Amino acid sequence: MALAFADRLAAAQAGTHALIDLDALAGNVQAVRARLPEDVVLMGVVKANAYGHGLIPCARALLAAGARWLGVARIEEGLALRGAGITAPVLVLGPPNYALLQPALDADLTLAVGSAADVAAIARAASGDFGPARLHLKVDTGMRRFGVEMDEALELVQAIVADPRLELEGLFTHFATADEPDPGFLREQARRFRQVRHLLARHGIAPRVVHQANSAAALRGVVGDADLPGERLVRAGIVLYGLPPSAAVPAPPDARPALQLETRLARVFTVAAGEGISYGHTYVAGREIRCGLAPIGYGDGLSRLLSNCGWFVVRSTRCPIRGRVCMDQTVIEVSRVSGVEAGEPALVLGDGRSGEMTAVDIAELCGTIPYEVVTALAARVPRIFLRGGQPVAVSDLAGLVEERP
Numbered sequence: 001m002a003l004a005f006a007d008r009l010a011a012a013q014a015g016t017h018a019l020i021d022l023d024a025l026a027g028n029v030q031a032v033r034a035r036l037p038e039d040v041v042l043m044g045v046v047k048a049n050a051y052g053h054g055l056i057p058c059a060r061a062l063l064a065a066g067a068r069w070l071g072v073a074r075i076e077e078g079l080a081l082r083g084a085g086i087t088a089p090v091l092v093l094g095p096p097n098y099a100l101l102q103p104a105l106d107a108d109l110t111l112a113v114g115s116a117a118d119v120a121a122i123a124r125a126a127s128g129d130f131g132p133a134r135l136h137l138k139v140d141t142g143m144r145r146f147g148v149e150m151d152e153a154l155e156l157v158q159a160i161v162a163d164p165r166l167e168l169e170g171l172f173t174h175f176a177t178a179d180e181p182d183p184g185f186l187r188e189q190a191r192r193f194r195q196v197r198h199l200l201a202r203h204g205i206a207p208r209v210v211h212q213a214n215s216a217a218a219l220r221g222v223v224g225d226a227d228l229p230g231e232r233l234v235r236a237g238i239v240l241y242g243l244p245p246s247a248a249v250p251a252p253p254d255a256r257p258a259l260q261l262e263t264r265l266a267r268v269f270t271v272a273a274g275e276g277i278s279y280g281h282t283y284v285a286g287r288e289i290r291c292g293l294a295p296i297g298y299g300d301g302l303s304r305l306l307s308n309c310g311w312f313v314v315r316s317t318r319c320p321i322r323g324r325v326c327m328d329q330t331v332i333e334v335s336r337v338s339g340v341e342a343g344e345p346a347l348v349l350g351d352g353r354s355g356e357m358t359a360v361d362i363a364e365l366c367g368t369i370p371y372e373v374v375t376a377l378a379a380r381v382p383r384i385f386l387r388g389g390q391p392v393a394v395s396d397l398a399g400l401v402e403e404r405p
């Protein structure tokens with residue numbers, strides 16, 4: 001028999017779990033909106049399981065807080081949103097998977113296209129039963145990843161416009177260096193995109209929506225000109241989760257990280273002086289120490305690069321990771337906290353207010369970016385979603401269950 005909400009919540013709380021503060025997401029939407037011109041529309045980017053935070057509850061929270069669009073990378077992610085009953089416009093940002101075009105169009109997803117082949121494949125799949133397939137043409141202005149070359153954009157636009165099975169709803173580009181200290185190439189890409197918009201306008205083609213900014217560009221105010229045709233949209237991801245795009249582009253001071261990762265010690269034990277801990281004995285106790293065993297490892301998304309350098313927080317005290325992070329377990333030293341027993345909560349990742357590692361700290365220790373730290377959080381880590389500080393939903397390997405009051 002499937003466990004009910006209360007049982008799934010209790011199970012999650014008893015082990016490793018993530019707490020997702022939906023009010024923080026809403027506050028972050030406000031913090032970003034407050035920095036944008038009034039007319040600019042917000043797309044909440046929820047690809048990769050909402051940057052590890054949990055797709056469906058986060059998508060709903062962002063929409064309720066004022067995001068008008070959702071952005072995903074893959075058609076499957078868009079189908080999952082539709083499966084949960086979300087009817088807001090959804091743009092699939094990445095190159096379309098041709099094997100999923102039919103379901104994508106049936107589900108009323110908006111598709112990004114970057115080549116004549118993309119356009120032709122979608123035209124073939126569009127039955128016309130639901131009106132024309134809505135496309136956003138991606139123009140490569142310098143990212144050198146996905147998108148039509150600038151000098152081929154007009155021809156592709158004209159092919160879309162001429163096909164009654166298709167509608168050119170949007171035009172967009174993506175910046176390569178919006179989060180770098182030097183804004184030079186960001187400005188250059190913005191200039192190139194403006195050229196494309198002018199070119200289309202001269203040919204009497206005016207896509208209804210136009211977008212260029214990710215979080216970093218949005219925070220820098222590079223959101224496109226208002227004097228050219230098209231509703232302006234920004235595609236914000238990382239900042240909505242309360243994390244900074246980079247050191248050069250911090251999150252707004254009123255944004256807060258929405259995710260906290262907690263575990264509970266399964267065992268507390270003494271390690272004698274001279275004994276090694278965990279695989280390879282990379283840590284050898286110099287004196288007798290007290291250790292706690294946490295049921296979390298790289299299989300949960302806790303990087304193995306944190307071996308012997310990361311820390312958890314127990315009762316506001318930093319407790320260093322001793323030895324290697326394993327797939328499912330990690331040992332911390334709890335000598336500095338007295339009276340620790342099995343069942344003791346330990347904070348792994350959060351906003352840093354209790355001295356715990358932030359996603360930025362972990363990224364620095366592991367030589368990566370906060371994006372990867374939160375996105376790495378594995379499916380087997382249950383997410384507990386909070387509103388007003390109270391759990392309102394749990395997602396675990398059995399799926400999403402919401403509290404029914």
Ligand SMILES: *Cc1c(COP(=O)(O)O)cnc(C)c1O
Nearest residue numbers: 045093174214215235236237238
């Ligand atoms: C992921 C992504 C975004 C969001 O980027 P953030 O830096 O998280 O704001 C925007 N646009 C595209 C095309 C993306 O792939």
